């Protein structure tokens with residue numbers, strides 16, 4: 001019988017990216033919409049690692065199912081690492097446009113050469129009460145004032161990847177998934193995830 005795994009995110013953009021990479025694995029995938037509403041997890045960890053673990057264990061316990069969770073965000077050097085673990089809630093509203101507006105306003109006056117940043121993604125697979133696999137991925141870039149591109153979500157329209165001369169919102173989804181923080185974390189987790197699935201089945 002195929003292992004059942006819940007992808008525990010309420011962020012549609014993340015869900016689509018994770019499903020695109022993982023859907024070929026011999027696993028029966030679930031998402032939060034397949035369950036009655038579960039209590040929200042309190043993301044009060046100081047690191048992406050801590051929050052990803054917290055999310056995976058929280059939802060694995062509530063759903064009583066193996067769970068894959070991602071904590072991710074944007075780390076901007078000129079802002080001392082902000083928005084960091086607060087990326088989803090950087091502006092009060094938690095809305096992508098408001099988050100981006102705040103980001104650009106905080107960076108006003110900072111020259112382009114000093115706008116280095118990275119996306120970070122920590123991915124954790126857990127079963128109820130136990131973390132099974134952890135992985136991390138990053139992608140380096142710069143923050144630009146003018147948004148470019150319609151793809152992706154969150155800060156993508158302002159995240160410029162110099163080698164590609166494009167923002168991550170300008171890349172086709174498959175391209176973003178090959179090079180992104182999330183894509184790298186997923187590639188890093190796949191073998192261990194397959195091993196965990198066969199060991200525990």
Ligand code: ITT
Pocket residue numbers: 008009010011014043070071072073074087088099119152153154155156168180182
């Ligand atoms: P879940 O906790 O339900 O998974 P969330 O959006 O609250 O959803 P996080 O706490 O991990 O997730 O915050 C991630 C935020 O970081 C996300 O809302 C975006 O603002 C930003 N982010 C992460 N990955 C991104 C990406 O690939 N492209 C653009 N922005 C990204």
